Amino acid sequence: MKGLVANERFVDLEKGEQTSPAYLSINPAGVIPALVEDGYPPLTQSMAILEFLEEKVPQPPLLPSDLHGRARVRSLSALLVTDTNSLLPPRVKKYLSLHGGFDEAAWQAWQVHWLTSNLESLERRLATDPQTGRFCHGDTPTMADICLVSIVFRAQALQVDLDSMPTLRDIAANCAALDAFARAHPLLQEGAPRDA
Amino acid sequence: MKGLVANERFVDLEKGEQTSPAYLSINPAGVIPALVEDGYPPLTQSMAILEFLEEKVPQPPLLPSDLHGRARVRSLSALLVTDTNSLLPPRVKKYLSLHGGFDEAAWQAWQVHWLTSNLESLERRLATDPQTGRFCHGDTPTMADICLVSIVFRAQALQVDLDSMPTLRDIAANCAALDAFARAHPLLQEGAPRDA
Structure with a gap:
């Protein structure tokens, strides 16, 4: 909706990949999702990610104006x-x-x-x-x-x-x-x- | 911190007051907290209330500027x-x-x-x-x-x-x-x- 392109990486929860060393280096809490942006620490928590994307790319808005x-x-x-x-x-x-x-x-x-x-x-x-x-x-x-x-x-x-x-x-x-x-x-x- | 004055109303969860008709008329989900402001529907959910108060009274900020x-x-x-x-x-x-x-x-x-x-x-x-x-x-x-x-x-x-x-x-x-x-x-x- 925001016109952003993301490279999705699948983390298999059934296989426990969220607690693999590779994923824990992204999110030490071992939970998904995480948004990795070059030059910044990984961003975790769904609502924080949604609010971040809304502020970064305000159009089209996903929150009302009032x-x-x-x-x-x-x-x-x-x-x-x-x-x-x-x-x-x-x-x-x-x-x-x-x-x-x-x-x-x-x-x-x-x-x-x-x-x-x-x-x-x-x-x-x-x-x-x-x-x-x-x-x-x-x-x-x-x-x-x-x-x-x-x-x-x-x-x-x-x-x-x-x-x-x-x-x-x-x-x-x-x-x-x-x-x-x-x-x-x-x-x-x-x-x-x-x-x- | 924002200098706002609220009239707090205690809802006794142990006594189940959150499912009383009086409280359900404020929040039909029967969960606390709820912020009641004259002229507006009650606002529920802690994080939504915090974000609302931050937008309503920006000073002092409780979110960073960046x-x-x-x-x-x-x-x-x-x-x-x-x-x-x-x-x-x-x-x-x-x-x-x-x-x-x-x-x-x-x-x-x-x-x-x-x-x-x-x-x-x-x-x-x-x-x-x-x-x-x-x-x-x-x-x-x-x-x-x-x-x-x-x-x-x-x-x-x-x-x-x-x-x-x-x-x-x-x-x-x-x-x-x-x-x-x-x-x-x-x-x-x-x-x-x-x-x-």
Whole structure:
């Protein structure tokens, strides 16, 4: 969307590549993603990367121009990234498996619980708010939509029922119709399962 | 720090007040915090609130003025808020207790694990980075320090050993010496345990 070209490097979480010496030299915390820019230390954390790209390349804007609109988009994004996505990484699965006796079904139920409860909460918020449009905030995509599509994709992969979330479903469909979103679809990314 | 006056309203999480009809009318997601400003919808999510206050009252700045410095502070903040704090709320405790059989000791171990691993990771980052100063970023406090002190407080309450984290410990002490931080100390807030 910003017209930037990035060289993507796939880090295979299933194989534990995020804790390889090569990756730890980029992010000692051993978590993805990381943005490596020549001459600067690697930048980690999804939201920090989105805010950085927004400031570096302001056009087209992915945050509204008004103070309260920006706050709303950041709040919606945080509900998706901070309250939802952060509960679902491999390191949490590992802990629950080792110390909570979670098997694959229990891990699945954990993911479905947080995806469902937070997406339902987001649906209620978006459905009743006049600032919601074709996208999470008005009729142009923002950071919140970028955060939304990856969570919706994960929810769909886990058969979370989105029928009761028509606002979210429509917004995700409106995103999918945009070229930049279509090109970034998870199944088109390196390392995506071929049979999905 | 911004010279703003807020009327704080305590929401007792132990008593489940976050899911009372009164609070759900403010935040339907039933989670704290929420900033209520006359004439605007309530604003939720800690980082969105911090960014909003920074834009509304730019002085004194809690983000650096340069692009990469801002990105660094946001990344440090997210390691604390997104990767750490989001794993520790009452709703996660409830799920683990109901569906993972976690007793009080297992819940304590869960908290200590995430606090220790993420604070150790942050210590390594701060200790080796020349941009670290008396505070997380240089010699004036930023959003990252605000995020840090509440996590360090929680870690100390759970007897996490900070001896191996001298950089963090010094930064937290430098924060505590500032009047604005001292006045906002968790034990001075409404609802704090009196015997702690």
